[in-house]
Amino acid sequence: MSTVHETTLEIDLKALEHNYKFLRSKLAKDVELMGVVKAFGYGSESSEVAKKMSELGVGYFAVAYTKEGVSLRDDGITESILVLHPQSINFQEIIERCLEPSIYSEYVLREFIKTAEKLGQKDYPIHLKLNTGLNRLGFIENELETIFDYLNKTSSVKVKSIFSHLAASEDWREREFTLQQLGKFRKMAFKLFENLKYRPLLHISNTSAIINYPEAAFDMVRSGIGLYGFGNDEKINKNLKPIGTLKTIISQIHHLAAGESVGYNRAFTAIEKTKTATLPIGHADGINRQYGNGRGGVYIKDQYAPIIGNVCMDMIMIDITGIECEEGDEVILFGGPQHATKFATSGNTISYELITGISQRVKRHIIK
Ligand SMILES: *Cc1c(COP(=O)(O)O)cnc(C)c1O
Numbered sequence: 001m002s003t004v005h006e007t008t009l010e011i012d013l014k015a016l017e018h019n020y021k022f023l024r025s026k027l028a029k030d031v032e033l034m035g036v037v038k039a040f041g042y043g044s045e046s047s048e049v050a051k052k053m054s055e056l057g058v059g060y061f062a063v064a065y066t067k068e069g070v071s072l073r074d075d076g077i078t079e080s081i082l083v084l085h086p087q088s089i090n091f092q093e094i095i096e097r098c099l100e101p102s103i104y105s106e107y108v109l110r111e112f113i114k115t116a117e118k119l120g121q122k123d124y125p126i127h128l129k130l131n132t133g134l135n136r137l138g139f140i141e142n143e144l145e146t147i148f149d150y151l152n153k154t155s156s157v158k159v160k161s162i163f164s165h166l167a168a169s170e171d172w173r174e175r176e177f178t179l180q181q182l183g184k185f186r187k188m189a190f191k192l193f194e195n196l197k198y199r200p201l202l203h204i205s206n207t208s209a210i211i212n213y214p215e216a217a218f219d220m221v222r223s224g225i226g227l228y229g230f231g232n233d234e235k236i237n238k239n240l241k242p243i244g245t246l247k248t249i250i251s252q253i254h255h256l257a258a259g260e261s262v263g264y265n266r267a268f269t270a271i272e273k274t275k276t277a278t279l280p281i282g283h284a285d286g287i288n289r290q291y292g293n294g295r296g297g298v299y300i301k302d303q304y305a306p307i308i309g310n311v312c313m314d315m316i317m318i319d320i321t322g323i324e325c326e327e328g329d330e331v332i333l334f335g336g337p338q339h340a341t342k343f344a345t346s347g348n349t350i351s352y353e354l355i356t357g358i359s360q361r362v363k364r365h366i367i368k
Contacts, residue, residue, distance in 0.1 A: 002367070003330055007248040007281045009358055010335070011044045012367045013052045015229055015241035020056050022239050023226050026210050031217045034082065034203070036224030037072070038064040043286075043355040044228065044244055045364045047075035053227070054079055062222055066090035069099040082127055082161075085137065091115035095124065100160065104129040104137040109150050116156035123158035128192070128200075130164040132184040133177065138164060141188055148195045161201040161220070162189050170208035170232035178209075182216050208232045230341060230351045237341065244355055245335025246362075250277045250300075250327050253320070262317050263309030267293055275321045277305070279331055282314040286357035287333065288347060292316070296346040299337040300325050 002010070024033060035058040036042075041049035050061055050072055062082040063069045069081045070093065086094060086101045088111040094101050095115065103109045103126045116124045128147065131138030139147060151159070164185045168174035185204050193199060202218035207226035209216055211233070225232065229242035254276045262268040262276055279298070281287055287296075292311040297304050298318055305318040318331075334340035334354070344354040 002365070004247045004249065004365070005328075006363060007279075007285065008246075008363045008365050009044070010245045010247065010365050010367055011048065012241070012243050012245070013048070014367070015243040016049060016052055016227060017056060019227050019229050019240050019243070020053065020058070023207070023210055023223055026214065027217055027221065030219075032060060032201075032220040033058060034060040034062050034220055034222045035227060036062045036206075036222050038062065038068055038084065038224070039356040040068075040360070042224055042228045042352070043358045045366060047072060047077065048366050049227075049243075050075075050077050050079075060220065062224075066094055066099065069094075070097050073097045073099070080125075084129075088112070088115075092119065095119050095121060100125045100127060102127050102129045102137070102163075104131075104139065106139075106143065106146055106150075109147065113150060113154050113156055117154065121156045124156060125160035126157045127161045127163060128159055130162065130185060130188050132164040132166075132181040132188070132204075134165050134167045134181075136165070139188075141184070141191075144188065144191050144195075147192070151196070158198075159192070159196060159200045161203060162192055163203045163222075166204060166206060166209055166213075169206055169212055172212075178213065182213070211236055225352060228355065230355075237339070242335055242340050244340070244358075246333040246340075246358060247335075248279050248281045248331050248333065250320075250325060250329050250331060251280050251315075252278045253325075253327055254278070261309075264312060265310060268309035268317070273321075274319060275323075276308065277318050277320045277325070277331075279316050279318065280314065281333070281362075282312045282316055284313045284359060285362050286354070286359045287311060287316060288357070290347040290349070291343075295348075296343060297338075299332045300329060302337050305331075 035053040037046045040046050060080045064085045081099050083099050084102045129138040203220035205221040207223045229240045231237045256270045256274045289311045294306045297306040303323045305320050308319045334343040341351045344351050
């Protein structure tokens with residue numbers, strides 16, 4: 001870790017390597033690991049993270065939107081890229097940039113075939129998304145016949161993989177539901193196999209399923225949060241290293257007398273002599289208002305300082321009474337002394353939302 005002079009999200013690629021190796025150790029040799037780098041690599045830096053993963057042997061990436069795949073291509077990523085949630089308006093660009101669409105509805109299948117035929121494609125790789133209970137995207141069982149009808153009439157596309165997504169792979173109380181999803185997936189995939197004259201890859205597992213349902217790894221797993229260092233479980237977190245540390249500095253220190261207030265709407269009032277610090281980070285940077293008024297806190301030289309008053313757009317104020325520090329000193333929001341999961345919990349949310357919410361305004365510093 002280094003010292004910063006402004007708000008900075010440090011991204012440690014060594015930690016990424018550690019997490020990759022841990023997750024890989026849970027998988028059989030012939031199972032492929034797809035690196036999920038959507039949402040700027042879960043708020044880190046998607047291209048840097050993808051380059052590191054490709055060095056480590058990852059041959060497949062996933063993004064949510066077409067734009068994210070295009071940006072990886074612009075940055076020189078040449079591996080296969082699955083676009084999990086494309087729209088028909090993106091299909092020409094998907095083909096032009098060699099991205100691979102998730103096909104999740106009859107409409108999307110029909111429109112993609114139209115575009116592939118128009119552009120003279122043969123066997124263009126597509127990925128069929130099955131809905132096994134999440135009820136978000138995907139075909140249900142009685143739509144499989146329709147898929148066959150379309151596929152039998154064209155040679156423009158070829159099914160490279162069949163996949164689905166689990167609703168609660170991290171939650172043991174939902175074990176029965178997850179097993180039902182796996183059963184449905186096997187049944188639907190088998191029907192598809194019977195009708196296609198080749199065997200596409202199968203995948204359903206996200207990070208928590210890699211750990212909790214090793215029998216569901218099939219040909220490939222899709223890992224996001226685990227690579228970034230979070231396991232949705234304290235025991236698994238012990239084996240992972242969060243790759244991001246969010247740091248800022250003290251802009252100004254104030255000495256308040258009892259009765260003085262701090263910030264908008266005077267949400268904090270000092271009941272005794274209080275020393276406060278103002279930090280250059282606010283809700284426009286992803287530190288949302290729910291962390292205000294004492295719910296969240298930060299660390300200065302390993303000492304805890306609560307956020308006081310309302311979070312502003314570009315600033316927060318903290319109570320540093322009794323902490324020896326000066327203007328310019330470093331402050332850590334998460335990483336190091338405070339696990340991001342703990343910070344997220346203080347604001348009533350989860351690590352996924354916290355880390356993907358750190359806005360693009362915050363400087364990223366990559367540590368190789
Ligand atoms: C985001 C996403 C993943 C990755 O899930 P993690 O829990 O972060 O490992 C996998 N598959 C799909 C369809 C996703 O949307």
